[in-house]
Amino acid sequence: MRLRALLAAAVLTVSTAPAAWAVAHGSDVPPGQYGFVAKLAMTKIPRPDGSTYSSFCTGALVAPDWVLTTGHCFHDAHRDRVSGKTPYPTTVTLGLTDEATESGIARKATEVLQAKENDVALVRLDSPVTTVTPLTVTRAAPKVGQQLTLAGWGSLTSSDPKPATRLQEGTVAVAKVDPTTLGVRGAAPEITTSACTYDSGAPYFSGNELVAVEATGPDCPHAGIETTSRADVIADWTATHTA
Known part of the structure; x- marks a missing residue:
């Protein structure tokens, strides 16, 4: 299990060469779709020895000037x-x-702003985004078997992680519901469709509702269970800070 967005980048300098991959074993998102999916590019992230590195995460717009992502980003x-x-x-x-x-x-x-309930953070933007419709943070508890869409800017594989240049999507099914997290498995286009490096914070959604946020999982691609943070348990917290 890994904290995808940052552990790999802690020992690797992110390449600036073009890359054309994202969610492992996913499919291209058509132009104009999922405008609420955010690509977060971070620089000068500190290491204990005083050096710095760059990395990426994914997130989702949940209010005109707020993006929800994984806390460990x-x-x-x-x-x-x-x-x-x-x-x-x-x-x-x-x-x-x-x-x-x-x-x-x-x-x-x-x-x-870091949530206390799970590995989720809200990120304030320097000015509102008014041309993109935000996702609504669901208040409904998820159910085993429920299918969700994953969209993210992650890598094709954990073995040679590179930030994506093309947004990818896939379908997963809820396999396990815990008090603050969900376990999900790939469903389409492959059973190995899975989040990967730099997908930390990627939204799992149904229609216009955010159901979960990518947290961590096995090296990708894989057919195992991915751990995500439930959105419904931080719905009140999100509403309080983004109102």
């Missing part, structure tokens, strides 16, 4: 999650499916 040099002023420069891009042909909507992250 924002941490100090000792990997302890942090709240307050964004700990390192972070660019958030929305309304984008293909970096080769689109520019998307770019904002800077200014503040991070």
